[in-house]
Amino acid sequence: xxxxxxxxxxxxxxxxxxxxxxxxxxxxxxxxxxxxxxxxxxxxxxxxxxxxxxxxxxxxxxxxxxxxxxxxxxxxxxxxxxxxxxxxxxxxxxxxxxxxxxxxxxxxxxxxxxxxxxxxxxxxxxxxxxxxxxxxxxxxxxxxxxxxxxxxxxxxxxxxxxxxxxxxxxxxxxxxxxxxxxxxxxxxxxxxxxxxxxxxxxxxxxxxxxxxxxxxxxxxxxxxxxxxxxxxxxxxxxxxxxxxxxxxxxxxxxxxxxxxxxxxxxxxxxxxxxxxxxxxxxxxxxxxxxxxxxxxxxxxxxxxxxxxxxxxxxxxxxxxxxxxxxxxxxxxxxxxxxxxxxxxxxxxxxxxxxxxxxxxxxxxxxx
Amino acid sequence: xxxxxxxxxxxxxxxxxxxxxxxxxxxxxxxxxxxxxxxxxxxxxxxxxxxxxxxxxxxxxxxxxxxxxxxxxxxxxxxxxxxxxxxxxxxxxxxxxxxxxxxxxxxxxxxxxxxxxxxxxxxxxxxxxxxxxxxxxxxxxxxxxxxxxxxxxxxxxxxxxxxxxxxxxxxxxxxxxxxxxxxxxxxxxxxxxxxxxxxxxxxxxxxxxxxxxxxxxxxxxxxxxxxxxxxxxxxxxxxxxxxxxxxxxxxxxxxxxxxxxxxxxxxxxxxxxxxxxxxxxxxxxxxxxxxxxxxxxxxxxxxxxxxxxxxxxxxxxxxxxxxxxxxxxxxxxxxxxxxxxxxxxxxxxxxxxxxxxxxxxxxxxxxxxxxxxxxxxxxxxxxxxxxxxxxxxxxxxxxxxxxxxxxxxxxxxxxxxxxxxxxxxxxxxxxxxxxxxxxx
Numbered sequence: 076x077x078x079x080x081x082x083x084x085x086x087x088x089x090x091x092x093x094x095x096x097x098x099x100x101x102x103x104x105x106x107x108x109x110x111x112x113x114x115x116x117x118x119x120x121x122x123x124x125x126x127x128x129x130x131x132x133x134x135x136x137x138x139x140x141x142x143x144x145x146x147x148x149x150x151x152x153x154x155x156x157x158x159x160x161x162x163x164x165x166x167x168x169x170x171x172x173x174x175x176x177x178x179x180x181x182x183x184x185x186x187x188x189x190x191x192x193x194x195x196x197x198x199x200x201x202x203x204x205x206x207x208x209x210x211x212x213x214x215x216x217x218x219x220x221x222x223x224x225x226x227x228x229x230x231x232x233x234x235x236x237x238x239x240x241x242x243x244x245x246x247x248x249x250x251x252x253x254x255x256x257x258x259x260x261x262x263x264x265x266x267x268x269x270x271x272x273x274x275x276x277x278x279x280x281x282x283x284x285x286x287x288x289x290x291x292x293x294x295x296x297x298x299x300x301x302x303x304x305x306x307x308x309x310x311x312x313x314x315x316x317x318x319x320x321x322x323x324x325x326x327x328x329x330x331x332x333x334x335x336x337x338x339x340x341x342x343x344x345x346x347x348x349x350x351x352x353x354x355x356x357x358x359x360x361x362x363x364x365x366x367x368x369x370x371x372x373x374x375x376x377x378x379x380x381x382x383x384x385x386x387x388x389x390x391x392x393x394x395x396x397x398x399x400x401x402x403x404x405x406x407x408x409x410x411x412x413x414x415x416x417x418x419x420x421x422x423x424x425x426x427x428x429x430x431x432x433x434x435x436x437x438x439x440x441x442x
Numbered sequence: 443x444x445x446x447x448x449x450x451x452x453x454x455x456x457x458x459x460x461x462x463x464x465x466x467x468x469x470x471x472x473x474x475x476x477x478x479x480x481x482x483x484x485x486x487x488x489x490x491x492x493x494x495x496x497x498x499x500x501x502x503x504x505x506x507x508x509x510x511x512x513x514x515x516x517x518x519x520x521x522x523x524x525x526x527x528x529x530x531x532x533x534x535x536x537x538x539x540x541x542x543x544x545x546x547x548x549x550x551x552x553x554x555x556x557x558x559x560x561x562x563x564x565x566x567x568x569x570x571x572x573x574x575x576x577x578x579x580x581x582x583x584x585x586x587x588x589x590x591x592x593x594x595x596x597x598x599x600x601x602x603x604x605x606x607x608x609x610x611x612x613x614x615x616x617x618x619x620x621x622x623x624x625x626x627x628x629x630x631x632x633x634x635x636x637x638x639x640x641x642x643x644x645x646x647x648x649x650x651x652x653x654x655x656x657x658x659x660x661x662x663x664x665x666x667x668x669x670x671x672x673x674x675x676x677x678x679x680x681x682x683x684x685x686x687x688x689x690x691x692x693x694x695x696x697x698x699x700x701x702x703x704x705x706x707x708x709x710x711x712x713x714x715x716x717x718x719x720x721x722x723x724x725x726x727x728x729x730x731x732x733x734x735x736x737x738x739x740x741x742x743x744x745x746x747x748x749x750x751x752x753x754x755x756x757x758x759x760x761x762x763x764x765x766x767x768x769x770x771x772x773x774x775x776x777x778x779x780x781x782x783x784x785x786x787x788x789x790x791x792x793x794x795x796x797x798x799x800x801x802x803x804x805x806x807x808x809x810x811x812x813x814x815x816x817x818x819x820x821x822x823x824x825x826x827x828x829x830x831x832x833x834x835x836x837x838x839x840x841x842x843x844x845x846x847x848x849x850x851x852x853x854x855x856x857x858x859x860x861x862x863x864x865x866x867x868x869x870x871x872x873x874x875x876x877x878x879x880x881x882x
Contacts, residue, residue: 081791085444087530087537088765088774092609098540147558153514154554157547160521164536172444172529173792179447179526183457186519193511246445247794252811254448256526405772410541410609414548421548424582428559428575431567440566 079396082239085169090403093411095166099385099399102162107381109159110270111277111374112152117226118278120145120196120219122310127212133302139203140285142215145196149222153189166399170236170392177246178232179256185228192221226270227262234261237391265325272318273377276351279311280373283366292439308362311369312355319348333390344383347376443763443789444529446814451827454527455747455819461519463743466628467736468513471636472553473587474629475505476580478637478660482653483576487569493649495565501640502561508636510557528819530763531754538603538612539593546589552582587629591622597755598746599680604757607771620675627668631709634661635735638716639728651721658716665710680756683749688859695748698741705738751859760861762816778864786812786865800868809876812869816861825880833880842881848874 076084091098119141126138163171175182199214235242238261245260246253286304289295322345329335351372358365392398447454479498486494524532536543556579563572592613596603603612637657644650676684687695712731716723754761758769765777781789787798793811800808813832814823821832841847848870851863863870 076788076791078791084789087533089534089537089607089769089772091537092540101544150510150514150554150558153518154551157518157550158544160518161536161540161543161547164521164525164533165540168529168533168536172525172533175522175525176445176447176529179454182522182526186515186522190512190515193515197507197511242445243792246792250794251807252446252793252797254446254814256447403773405607407541407609410539414541414544417545417548421552424552424578425555428556428578431563431571431575432559435563435566 078239078243082169082395082397083401085173086402087168090405091165092405092407094404094406095399095402098162098165102159102166103381103385104378105155105158105162107374107378109152109155110273110381111377112148112155113222113226114274114277115281116145116148116152116192116196117219117222117271118274118310119148119281120215120222121274122278122282123215124212124219127215131302133299136299137282137303137306138212142196142203143200145215145218146193146200149189149193149196166402167236167388169397170239173239173242174232174235177235177242177253177256178259181228181232181256181259185225185232188221188225188228192218192225195221223271227267228259230267230270231259231262234263234266235259237261237388239395263325263328265321265328268321269318269325272314272321273380275314276311276318277373277377279307279309279314280370282307282310283362284370287366288436291437294439304362304366308355308358308365308369311373312352312359315348315352315355319345319352322348329387333387335387335390338383338386338390340379340383340386344376344379347372347379351376443815445792446811446818447526448814448818448823451822451824451829451831453818453820453822453829454523456829457523458520458527459740459743459747461516461523463736463740465513465516465520466739466743467632467732468509469517469587470625470629470632472505472509472513473583474631474633474664475501475636476576476583477630478633478657480573480576480580482656483569483573487573493644493646494653497641497644497649497653499561499564500643501637502557502564504636504640506557506561510554514554528754528761528763530765531759531761534755534759535593535597538607538609539596541609542589542593542613546586549582549586549589553579553586556582584626584629587625588622591625592618595621598683598750599678600756600758604767604769605771607769607774616680617675617678620671620678624668624671624675627664627671630664631661631668631713632735634658634664634713635709635728635731637661638713638723639725639732642723642725642728647721650723654716654720654723658713658720661713662710662717665706665713669706679749682858683756686745686749688751692748692859695745698745698748701741702738702745705734705741708734709738752861761819762861763819764816764861764864766861778862781864782866784866786815786869790815800872805872805875806879808869809872809874812865812873813876816863816865816873823880832877836877837881842878844871844874844878846874847877850874 123138123141123145126134126136126141129135129138195214195218199211199218202211202214241260245258282303286300286307290300326336326341335341351369354365354369354372358369389398449456479501482494483498485491486498521532556575560572560575560579563575592615595615595618596612599615599617600612601615602608603615605611634657637660638654641650641653641657644653676686682688686699687693690696709731712727750756752760753766754763758765758767760766764781765774768774768776777789787793787800787808790811797804797808797811810823817832821830821835822828823832825831825833827833836847839847839850841850848867851865851870851873854860855862863873865873
């Protein structure tokens, strides 16, 4: 048995119950949503720490708001993370399960780190709730460290999947089969950087939206909101410059035979990244005008960056003769309709509490 | 076969057991609590009782933290722990029920949005709209139970799926309805105990007594229904699992059954106490009851896992991830015959190349690897292992020659709770040789 036939033998014998490209699309889409909230959580907690030490009263107020927002952002990140976690198991099961069993303790460690990040954030928020100066920043620092370590772990588990040609070497280097699950075998710093840096760009855009959302509120001064807006647009701009640099760094670190530099998805993602950079540069002079265009372009860029990463994965897996389009398909219309029907209903139902919350945030308490 | 993860003394399954059992507390609290909360909010609006809203605020914060931090993470944690302990078992569930899980995810999103908005808008928007958000949450969270129960019940009783391969044939299996009703009643019990815990912190004795009394009635009603539905549940179990202890052969199953009964008695005793002395509860007793409840849940989950033996998906896949039966409608073939013919090693790729051929030099190590794959999900390999230690079991057989132990592998099939051994003669001897080192 060679590596390619081994990997293909790991596919589930039941096949997949719908067309693989649908699972792939849903995986990329929900991953993009997931990573945006991971970015909010990471960037938001980092700026909360900065705001606490900055000394400016506006920065302190923002710090408090971001510490509180991080609790919700982690929660939404987890909620959105469930979906790509599901779909990756459907179409990339041989790779996903192999990496996780090879590094099982790290998989459990990831869970522990996310739990700690969540608990630290709540402790930080609850202790600062009734304190004008905010909570003890120690907890937010601990939360940020936990999020970064969780990101590193998940990055390692993802990177391992991309190198099936090394699996045997990793597992048999002791002369027998390694079953301890204690090692994380692959880390690629440029790739990890490309995931971390956007946290600041996304959080910058988040701050721009924040300044818009509370603009009509009497309990939010114009000076404060302008401060947040200007801070947001600056952070977004500089982070995007770093992001473009990180992107090229990663590109140069990729194996040349993948020829990713001419990949259409990559080129389009890179074009969008550049367009965002230009827009944020223009926004520096009059940020108010660019809040929504930047937000929309920012989110579209994240989606296409996720899509480009997916095409990179497909390019890697060509090397072991694996494509999701070979998966045996036995379409199950009943369950597919159940999902899509529920999904449409879900959007309608979620709109109700979401609109209530939006109106409250925009206009403040009416009674 | 995927790589194998070995957890000395405890086996990898311990993580699924602990995480899944723990998850029952926050998940059932999340689904059950808001039927009580919205009832109280309704009464508060109708009868102008602000102390209900004070309680609701505290209770919702508990739910937010306990259910949406620990509950969410342990929910995902069940997937992660199953991934590393039983990848093919999870893969089978995922590939057959991906749309079921995706549907549950939609309800999870509704739940998450609704609970945050409910908490952060409490006292800040008009009370009727607020109540509607609470009802939205209560309904969405219960719907997630309606969906996930089908997948969980499928593992124990796959029903007609084995013949048709159909999603709904496996989903609406023979234990689906009893399980759904049982879990629905259980969620009321769990929610009521947590409600009495939060109420026990209230300083105003009248308010405390009022809420504790109502919460405990809610829990007692749930308890009575839970007992009735559990009888229905057991009645619907297929032949061998129905005895709950393999006809008395497995002593530890008897202990688990007693553990569940003990826990139930304590829980109902506590709830009755709360109805009689609602003003005299305290957090220590409530937390103590939750600990006992958790032990009961641990026992219950161990029984659920135990009666499924030797399968991870009943009648379809053994606990060592070897497919036991053909499912022609899905094009799935049982693996045993092929493994017996080609050897178990033919399913492994990520092993040293010189292990492909068994030699006197590598026999013990190859035997160890095959033993791990075929037995290691349920048995620890150490003499002082805590979970079904293989050395002790082998020692009880009274055999120590590799050849005898190799022959013994052929009769494993005779034990109703053990999967057969799959492999060729050389591999049996290798396993026999390895097992003999455990007793020599």
